[in-house]
Amino acid sequence: MNISIQTIYLISASIGILAMIPQIRKLMIIKQSDGFSLTTWSVWVCCQSISFLYASSIGATAYMYVNATFVVFYATMVFLIFKYRKRRGLVETIAYWRQRGREEKRQVVFNSDHLVSSLRALKSRGQ
Numbered sequence: 001m002n003i004s005i006q007t008i009y010l011i012s013a014s015i016g017i018l019a020m021i022p023q024i025r026k027l028m029i030i031k032q033s034d035g036f037s038l039t040t041w042s043v044w045v046c047c048q049s050i051s052f053l054y055a056s057s058i059g060a061t062a063y064m065y066v067n068a069t070f071v072v073f074y075a076t077m078v079f080l081i082f083k084y085r086k087r088r089g090l091v092e093t094i095a096y097w098r099q100r101g102r103e104e105k106r107q108v109v110f111n112s113d114h115l116v117s118s119l120r121a122l123k124s125r126g127q
Contacts, residue, residue: 006062013066020073024080033084034096041081045074 027033052067 017069027080031084033081036081038081041077048074
C-alpha cells in the first residue's frame with residue numbers, strides 16, 4: 001500500500017475541516033459569543049492567510065486549498081463572534097465577568113475528597 005504524504009495530509013485536513021463545522025453551527029444557534037476570543041480567532045485568520053501566501057509562493061496546490069478553507073472558516077468565526085458579541089457598558093461588563101467567575105468557582109473540576117478515599121481504599125486492600 002503506497003500512500004503519499006500528500007494523501008495523508010489531505011485526509012487529516014479534511015477531518016480538521018469537518019471538525020470545525022459544529023463550532024460555527026453552535027455559534028449560529030446560540031447567537032452569543034462571549035465565550036469566544038475575538039483576538040485568538042483574528043490571529044488565526046492572519047496566520048492562515050500568511051500560510052496561504054507561502055503555499056502560493058512555493059506552488060503547493062493542496063496546501064493552498066486547505067489554507068484557503070481554514071481562512072474562510074476563521075474569517076467566518078471572527079465575523080460571527082463580532083456579530084453576536086453583546087454590547088455592554090463598563091459596569092455591565094464587570095458585573096458579567098464577576099458573575100461568570102462565581103459560576104466557574106462553583107463547578108467541581110477536581111474532587112480531592114473522592115481521590116483521597118479511593119487511595120485509602122486501595123492502600124487498605126494492599127495490606
